[in-house]
Amino acid sequence: MSVAQRRQVRLDTPGLEEAFRQHARFSVAREWQDLPARALFQSVGLTVRDRIVELLLETERRYRQADAKRLYYLSMEFLMGRSLGNNLCNLGLHDAYRDALQKLGTSLDDLEENESDAALGNGGLGRLAACFLDSLATLGMPGFGYGLNYEYGLFKQEIHNGFQVEKPDNWLAKGTPWEFKRPDEACVVPLYGRIEHGQDRHGNYNPMWLDWKVIIGVPYDLPIVGYGGRTVNYLRLYSATSSQDFDMGIFNAGDYLKAVEQKMLSETISKVLYPSDAIESGRELRLIQEYFLVACAIRDIVQRYQEKHKTFQEFPSKIAIQLNDTHPSLAVAELMRLLVDEVELGWDEAWEITRATLGYTNHTLLPEALEKFSVPLLEHVLPRHLQIIYEINRRFLEQVAAARPGDDGRLQRMSLIEESQPKQVRMAHLAIAGSHSVNGVAALHTELLKTSLFADFTALWPERFNNKTNGVTQRRWLLKANPALADLLTRTVGDGWITDLSRLRDLEPHAQERGFQQEFLAVKRANKERLAKVIEETALVTVDPDSLFDVQIKRMHEYKRQLLNVLHIIHEYLCMVEDKQAPLVPKTYIFAGKAAPGYWAAKQIIKLINNVARTINHDRRVGGRLRVVFIPDYRVSLAEVIIPAADLSEQISTAGKEASGTGNMKLAMNGALTIGTLDGANIEIMEEVGADNIFIFGLKAQEVQALRARGAYRPAEYYQRSPLIRRVVDTFRTDVFCPQESGLFGWIYQRILEPGEQYFHLADLESYTAAQEKAAQTYTDRPAWARKAILNVARMEKFSSDRTIAEYARDIWGIRPVV
């Protein structure tokens, strides 16, 4: 059989069997029956890839023929997770593969476990990017991701004596069937050097960027299969390599080790994903990473454009570039540099093109997460770009001064350069100035951006600011992650929901039906059993699938308030052991999440959860009515097991802190009821599912803001006033949760009682406790609970990333389906 023939996979069982055997033999060089597990996965993955290649090429042909406008989504993070199962689902081949493999004595589920998660992201921002790519492909839109091919993704988390221990995640160590290396499309990225100020032949100022070093960016394409297999886009990830295998000058001089060292330094750039909240520790490398992505992407985008177009007038009508947070905001300076220095456009024309092409999505209101780079660092690494940023700023401040004469305070606040010591470049300001659209990711978040963080910019350019509430793809988070529920939904309302989530509205009449409720609860029960097994294997705790599964799964951060959850658990525990008052229903509190390695408090909270778990789970007085588990190594594939099994979804951030959240959407889509604050997209979830079908508590964002502004939050007053709060908080003055580690949690007592404590734990504890009681009370009425859960699933239309992408496409990018 020729190679060409082998590429055509017949989709019946004998055809697939033959394809598996062929790849085992010709790609892995083994007989099928001798394949170790990982090679088995590789062989099967390659047969899927064969199918995808045809569709990828066909899609590109279609886009070219239409000369379609393309969207490039620049993101430092793409949290893709595993691809085999998702690709099979989207190709409609899942059942065919399952059957063919079964016939050969292999389980598809087991096979999927051999795929490493592509953990190229920290959390919501990266997973959002992955969901967006799925929706773009499913909607048949020419939209492509550009990111970095980190050799090490987000660290693997182990728990040793309750503490998080980070281990490297070399996700590519065993290879992947999905990546296509494209060395012929490599590009050159300059760094460092100096500017020589000279004149061109016409006597004009001609700054020449000299003495740089170059890094080579080699692209790898990961195909993104849209549902139905009609469209396959790609995610292009760049790896850094040295400009030569060795620096020849050094090599010839005989210093072999130094040459190798320089090669390794170049390759460091795409070596490791920075954990969020840890970026401070390596500013120069992080800056270089961000520039490396931007330089490779812009070069590639421009080259593709130039294949069909001679001038740049049409650039914004053919290209849209979205900046996922400020991380790729150097794109403003890089596109300007390319247009002005290389294409020789005038500044004004280049600026118009740049602004019309770029859009910026803000993802955070946390001041500490707003990126800044020092002017000396930028001058050292990217001297030409600093010049360009200064020129952008000069012209921008002229515009501000003209609009608001005499308002020096405003000029200082809005400047791209913060006049600190040393001076800092404000990357968010650069992104806003250089984009035609600035969006927040939930209605409240956008409102807060407009009224607080970027109020000056909103006053200047109100038309630029808009909201695009986040969404998640129902293909990954329902069809793939929860096949039993997906099957029930399809049997009930048809399969239209897979590409049009509004079709789940047809479930509403069934929410009351006892028979449907029972089927729905049976699916949930089976998913809880599956999760219980995972918990037993990984956290070594036995849990009862009939208990209420209360789930908080997300990055560990003080604003997300895992600590508030723990405070309530301690309250319930104390009620049991001191007041002899058991919770209304047996409960299992499930946590999972990683803390940034340098974030001490977040790591301490992991330790606290584990210690509280150990104490409660081993206390005979509790008698199994309360269980606490921390499942290690939270990642996409683990989320796919936890989310379908959740009863209650903890979304309890301090109001005004969480931009949107997307875990809240995934959980509600899988029939978990939300217990949450009026923060981020929780507000919109409440609007959609109805206030009766969600448990809302706590201060509102404006109340938090007002307390903060007046300096009026005094946690000690809550402590004095409430015996409940006092009893819980006082446990941290004792060693009840750390009998072998005396005083370990004393800091929590200090921290949450500090005047003005910024996450308002104690202000919300009593109302949180009341909401928890209400949730437990509701859970005792199984039909009522089922009805609410079904209505949550039925009313999730707004939170499909298909809706989000359709809005971005219409309002910001101007792209259309090409089908």
Place this chain on the structure above:
Amino acid sequence: MDITTEKVGDVTVATIHGENLDASNVSDFKRDVSPLVQANGKLVLDLHHVQFVDSAGCGAILSCVRQWNAVGGEVVLCAVTKPVRALFDLVRFHRILDIVPTREEAAKAFGH
């Protein structure tokens, strides 16, 4: 790295033989090109073999251009490969001298 030269009318054409012009061979380049300087002369650097130029290579070309300009001469670059052109554009070489596709066009470029 070898450099061969030939005269085409009043133009000196220097062809660089070698895939790289970088720190390892810029001294060879300078050694071979410097003696070619002529008052009011015309030099074409034919770079069609060169696939990679590092910043030292760019620096060497720049210094060559300045040597010629200092005595009233002119330099034109021709047959620059795509990856090298990208680096020249980065430095803004095209603002200080002509970069043309072929030798024939190089000859025409003189006398601006």
